[in-house]
Amino acid sequence: MEALAVRWLFPGQEVTVTTPCLDCGEQVTVKMRDEEIVSIDPETAVGYQLSPFVQWREGSGAFN
Amino acid sequence: MNLFRSEEHVRRWSLYSSAAEDYILPISTWLGIFSGPLFRERLSNDYLERGKGYVEEYHQALKEAGKASPYWNYPLIAELDVVRLSRYRVVGRYTRFDPAVLNELKDARNRIVSGLEHRSHHRENHLVWAAPGSGKTFFVEQIAEALGSEVAYHEINLAKLDQPGFEFALRDAVAGPKPTLILVDEIDAHSSEPWPYEVLMPHLDANLSGTAHVVIVLAGSSGFSLEGMKQRINTRPKGPDVLSRVPSPNQFTIAPLGFGDRVLVALSHLHSAGSEIGHDIQEVEKLGLYYIAVSDRLASARQLQEFAAAAVERIPRGDDRVKYDHLFVPGDPENKRFWMDVSNIARELVNSYVTLEATA
Numbered sequence: 001m002e003a004l005a006v007r008w009l010f011p012g013q014e015v016t017v018t019t020p021c022l023d024c025g026e027q028v029t030v031k032m033r034d035e036e037i038v039s040i041d042p043e044t045a046v047g048y049q050l051s052p053f054v055q056w057r058e059g060s061g062a063f064n
Numbered sequence: 065m066n067l068f069r070s071e072e073h074v075r076r077w078s079l080y081s082s083a084a085e086d087y088i089l090p091i092s093t094w095l096g097i098f099s100g101p102l103f104r105e106r107l108s109n110d111y112l113e114r115g116k117g118y119v120e121e122y123h124q125a126l127k128e129a130g131k132a133s134p135y136w137n138y139p140l141i142a143e144l145d146v147v148r149l150s151r152y153r154v155v156g157r158y159t160r161f162d163p164a165v166l167n168e169l170k171d172a173r174n175r176i177v178s179g180l181e182h183r184s185h186h187r188e189n190h191l192v193w194a195a196p197g198s199g200k201t202f203f204v205e206q207i208a209e210a211l212g213s214e215v216a217y218h219e220i221n222l223a224k225l226d227q228p229g230f231e232f233a234l235r236d237a238v239a240g241p242k243p244t245l246i247l248v249d250e251i252d253a254h255s256s257e258p259w260p261y262e263v264l265m266p267h268l269d270a271n272l273s274g275t276a277h278v279v280i281v282l283a284g285s286s287g288f289s290l291e292g293m294k295q296r297i298n299t300r301p302k303g304p305d306v307l308s309r310v311p312s313p314n315q316f317t318i319a320p321l322g323f324g325d326r327v328l329v330a331l332s333h334l335h336s337a338g339s340e341i342g343h344d345i346q347e348v349e350k351l352g353l354y355y356i357a358v359s360d361r362l363a364s365a366r367q368l369q370e371f372a373a374a375a376v377e378r379i380p381r382g383d384d385r386v387k388y389d390h391l392f393v394p395g396d397p398e399n400k401r402f403w404m405d406v407s408n409i410a411r412e413l414v415n416s417y418v419t420l421e422a423t424a
Contacts, residue, residue, distance in 0.1 A: 002065055004094050005103035022066050023073035030067075030091055035099060040091050044070040047094040049087045050079060 004047065007032045014038060021045075065094060089129060097125045135358055137323040138410045141350045141418070144327075148421040149335070152328050156206030158199060159332060161324030169203065172316045176207055179279040180215050180243045188279040189268050191251075191310040193290035195320035197364065200283050203318060204247045216244040222260055223253035230260065234267045243277045251282040252296050261302035268309040282310065290317045323357055330356040333372035334386050335422045343376055346384040346420060350413035352391050355402050385417060 007015040014033045021028050028045045031038035068074045074088050102118035105111055111118075152159040152166060155173045160166040172190070179188030194200035201219065208217035218237035222230060237246045254260050270276035287293035294315075297303040321329070330353055338345035352375075362368045371391070378390040392399040407414065 002098055002103065003067075004065055004091070005098035005106075008104045008106055011107075017067075019067050021069040021073055022079075023068055023077045026069060028067045028069055030095075032095060037092055037095055042069055045091050046068055046071050046074060046088050047091050048066045048068060048074045048077075048080075048089075050066065050081060 004030065004032075007034060067091070086135070087126075087129075093129050097122070097129055100125055135406075137357070138354055138406070138413060140324060141327060141354050141357070142410075142412050142416075144350070144353075144418045146419045146421060147328070147331055149328070149332055150422075154203065154206075156210050157332060157336070158203050158206045159325070159328045160319075161328050162319070162322060165319045168316065169318065173203075173207055175314060176204075176245070176279055176281065177211065180211060180245060180277075183243070183277045185272055185274055187268060187271055187309050187311070188314075189310045190279070190281045190314040190316070191290070191294070191307070192281060192283045192316055192318060193287070193293045194283060194285055194318035196285050198318045198320050200285075200318050201247065201249060204245070204281055204283070208245045211245075214242065216240045216242040218244065218246045219249065220246065221249045223250035227257075227259045227263065231263050234263065238267055238270050238276050238278055244279070246278055246280045247283060248280060249283050251284040252286045252293060255296065255300065258301040261297075261300060261306050265302055265305055265309075268306065282306070290315060326357040327353050329368060330372070331418070331420055332422075333368050334376060335420055337369070337372040337376040338379075340373070341376065343379060343381075344384055345376065345379075345386055347417040348386045348420060349388045350416045350418055351403070351406070351410065352386055352388040353418060354406065354410060354413050355388065355391060359402075361398075388414070 003017045003019070006017070007013075011034060014031060017030045017032075019028050020026065027041075029039070029041045030045070031040075066074075066077075068077070071088050074080055100118065100122050101114070102122040105114070105118065149159060152161055154160055154166060154169045158169075160169060172192070176190060192200060194203075205217070205219070208215060216237075218233070220230070220233045220237065225233060234246075234248075237244055248264070267278070268280060270278050284293050287296050294307060297307055331348060334348055335345050356362055356368070356371070362371055375386060375391045379386060388403070389399065
């Protein structure tokens with residue numbers, strides 16, 4: 001299950017995802033509750049999907 | 065999903081691939097994408113029955129969130145049937161796909177040509193801001209080539225010259241007996257020096273004396289826009305004087321090459337490469353055009369030209385088609401990698417051809 005979608009397995013509860021940045025190893029933390037973004041630290045954090053878009057039409061293991 | 069502290073961190077990552085650069089997105093955007101029913105409804109009883117529709121919604125959300133990417137433009141090629149290069153011609157072999165860009169540049173071409181065809185006692189100076197790689201030099205070269213031997217053409221790159229070199233190049237260009245087109249490229253180079261515009265200024269007035277017949281095109285790519293470049297020029301010694309010698313109608317922009325432009329350039333290069341070795345190219349496989357249009361390896365006109373020449377040499381005698389496989393040396397893993405990447409989404413481009421009409 002995709003980390004940023006895992007909140008839907010815990011309806012109504014705050015879910016915290018903490019992970020090291022794959023470049024520098026420093027922490028990235030995302031707190032969420034259903035539709036609500038509680039906090040993103042640091043605010044500049046981004047997500048990146050390595051698979052070229054063309055593979056997504058058929059779906060990839062990471063998302064399905 | 066791979067999480068990073070910033071976009072800069074993504075681009076430093078050892079596994080970063082530019083093929084997926086359009087999906088570096090803020091986490092808030094990803095959270096929106098992952099709010100779709102494919103994820104939200106995971107616990108519902110009818111999830112599996114509705115799954116196919118959920119996946120479609122998810123992919124649509126991805127497409128809408130992704131930045132503009134050339135990869136998504138494959139339908140443009142799928143819809144191409146016959147391409148008549150002359151329809152897109154601005155001048156000579158310089159073509160543009162977008163009608164608005166095409167017509168703006170035709171107007172600019174006409175103004176430049178008019179200044180060369182008719183001697184006047186007015187200044188015939190132009191200022192162009194061109195996006196990097198948009199072919200400004202080629203555009204001006206093609207104007208000169210179309211005018212033939214009655215017009216002299218000089219190309220002067222300010223960035224590559226010192227003061228004496230710049231003075232000599234300009235004097236030499238203006239002194240000729242023929243109407244002369246002069247391209248002064250990198251017009252905003254040597255930004256900390258006072259001499260470039262001091263040297264340039266008298267030549268911008270050359271026509272006023274009645275002894276010279278010159279059209280001078282000042283070109284640059286800095287500042288992200290024409291206005292940005294003018295602001296830079298304006299702050300330099302003699303900069304305001306230079307700008308005041310270029311009439312507003314003679315200030316224009318050459319837009320960056322879009323996906324359609326890259327397709328045209330690819331077709332044009334393949335046709336030219338074929339003509340040079342006596343091989344008349346009539347058709348090009350659409351998958352091959354798609355590869356050329358999105359490939360990072362073919363970013364510059366020179367790379368594209370060499371690539372086209374090599375591809376055409378691989379076509380068997382008697383065949384007038386450029387097939388996707390002809391683009392690659394046998395065994396090149398790039399061939400299979402690209403085919404695997406795109407064959408699911410762009411399968412209609414395989415074994416389907418664009419017919420090329422390159423008549424004048």
